[in-house]
Amino acid sequence: YGDIDVLKVRALDDFDFSGFDIGLFSPGSSVSAEHAPRAAETGCIVIDNTSHFRMDEDVPLIVPEVNRHDLVYFSKRNIIANPNCSTIQMVMALKPLHDVAPVRRVVVATYQSVSGAGRRAMDELFNQTRKVFFNERLSPTNFTREIAFNVIPHIDAFQPDGSTKEELKMVRETQKILDPSIQINATCVRVPVFVGHAEAINIEFDAPIDVEEARSVLGSAEGVIVIDDPENDEYATPIDVAGETGVYISRIRQDKTVEYGLNLWVVSDNLRKGAALNSVQIAEALVEDYL
Numbered sequence: 507y508g509d510i511d512v513l514k515v516r517a518l519d520d521f522d523f524s525g526f527d528i529g530l531f532s533p534g535s536s537v538s539a540e541h542a543p544r545a546a547e548t549g550c551i552v553i554d555n556t557s558h559f560r561m562d563e564d565v566p567l568i569v570p571e572v573n574r575h576d577l578v579y580f581s582k583r584n585i586i587a588n589p590n591c592s593t594i595q596m597v598m599a600l601k602p603l604h605d606v607a608p609v610r611r612v613v614v615a616t617y618q619s620v621s622g623a624g625r626r627a628m629d630e631l632f633n634q635t636r637k638v639f640f641n642e643r644l645s646p647t648n649f650t651r652e653i654a655f656n657v658i659p660h661i662d663a664f665q666p667d668g669s670t671k672e673e674l675k676m677v678r679e680t681q682k683i684l685d686p687s688i689q690i691n692a693t694c695v696r697v698p699v700f701v702g703h704a705e706a707i708n709i710e711f712d713a714p715i716d717v718e719e720a721r722s723v724l725g726s727a728e729g730v731i732v733i734d735d736p737e738n739d740e741y742a743t744p745i746d747v748a749g750e751t752g753v754y755i756s757r758i759r760q761d762k763t764v765e766y767g768l769n770l771w772v773v774s775d776n777l778r779k780g781a782a783l784n785s786v787q788i789a790e791a792l793v794e795d796y797l
Contacts (some may be wrong), residue, residue, distance in 0.1 A: 523550040527797060528789050531555060532781070546584035551797075553586045553788050555781055560587040560679060567682050569594050569784060570791045571729045572601045576683075577792060586788055591780030592616050592672070592694065592703055593679040598753040598779075599707065599772045600684060602727040607715035607766065611689040613708040614676065618661060619699040619744060622776050623648060631698055649696065658696040670694060702744025703776040711766040720768055721758050729779070734758050742773040751778050 518537070523529060523545040531538050531545075532555035542552045542559065559565040564582040567589055568574070580586050589597075600609055620627040627648040634654035637644045643652070651658050662671035673692040680690055725732040731752045733742045741756035753774045761767030774780055 523548040526550040528553065528792065530785055530789065532785070542585055543583070549584070551580060551584050551586065551792065553588060553785050553792075555588040555785055557590065557675065559585055560589065560675075561682065562587075567679060568788050568791075569597055569683060570787045571727070572597050573683050574791050574795070577788075577795060580792065580796070586792070588781070588785045588788065589679050589683065590672070590675045591622055591776040592618060592692075592705065593676050593683070594780050594784055595703060595753045595772050595774040595776075596676065596705055596707060597680055597683050598727075598729055598774075599724065599755055599770055600680070600688075600709070602723045602730065603709065603711070603715065603720060603768070604684060604688075606719070606723055607711040607713040609685070609688050609709055610712045611691075611710040612680070613691045614693070615706045616661075616676075616692070616694045617657075617697045617699070617704040617706075617744075618672075618694060619702050619776060620653060620696065621701045622661075622703065622780075623696070627653075628700055631700065635698070653696060653698050655698060657698070659693065661694040661696055699744045701748040701775060701777060703774060703780060704744055705770075705772045707770045707772055708761055709768050709770065710761070710764050711768070714766050715768065717758055717760055717768070724755050724758070729753055730755060732756070732758070741771060744773055747773050747775050749778070750775055751783055753779060 529545050529550045529552045531542055531552055535556040535558040538554050538556045539558045542554050545552050560567050565585050565587050566576040566579045567587045620631045630648045631653050634644045646652050672694040676692040677690040724730050731754050733740055734756045742754035747754050755772050757771035759769050761769050
């Protein structure tokens with residue numbers, strides 16, 4: 507592990523979780539479905555990074571900066587769910603605004619890096635990109651189309667209504683975390699970027715909020731960094747935020763097509779705040795508040 511440390515790995519099938527306070531799970535939904543309840547029954551509180559438990563009514567779905575208060579419900583099953591990466595960065599942007607002007611409707615288009623699909627997907631982007639320069643082609647194995655120099659409007663399986671599971675995750679998880687009355691429409695797109703998800707978010711509010719107020723509110727929100735100076739070409743991109751821990755917001759501007767509306771550009775490292783970091787922050791909040 508790293509350059510000098512060696513971690514001993516033990517088999518999960520017969521592992522005894524007794525005596526452990528917290529278990530961080532990210533083994534895939536089917537494995538979590540089997541072993542997370544088994545761990546929870548021993549008193550080990552599971553923080554699960556898969557999608558399996560997210561929409562269970564008795565499992566809190568947590569982004570600490572947004573709904574830390576919902577951690578109180580962890581004891582119902584001793585399981586806490588970590589949201590989808592794209593949901594996390596969106597609710598981090600929505601929550602401070604929702605507190606001052608209720609959000610009515612959100613339309614979001616995502617630009618999601620290949621690391622969200624795992625190491626093999628990253629290798630595929632690298633290898634396909636290299637092949638292009640030699641006038642060669644490499645058929646896709648992890649995506650439905652070539653990802654190099656392309657964008658693919660398809661993440662996870664299509665559903666009967668034409669949405670993908672990824673898009674429905676963003677809708678349902680945001681409503682569970684933030685407010686079930688918010689109407690959300692999402693289009694999720696895979697792009698040829700290694701690390702970092704970006705989102706173009708259009709927000710309609712039930713009350714007035716102007717650009718300067720939004721910039722001030724977002725700039726003072728925990729975990730949010732505003733980089734928004736178009737005149738000097740200052741805005742966040744995935745390559746800027748890779749390896750960083752915050753949620754970066756740029757291009758804050760009024761939507762003049764509705765009475766109360768704003769547009770935002772939101773970028774974050776999907777492997778950090780979108781996954782591992784949020785799980786660790788949940789554990790820290792759990793220890794501080796309840797253990």
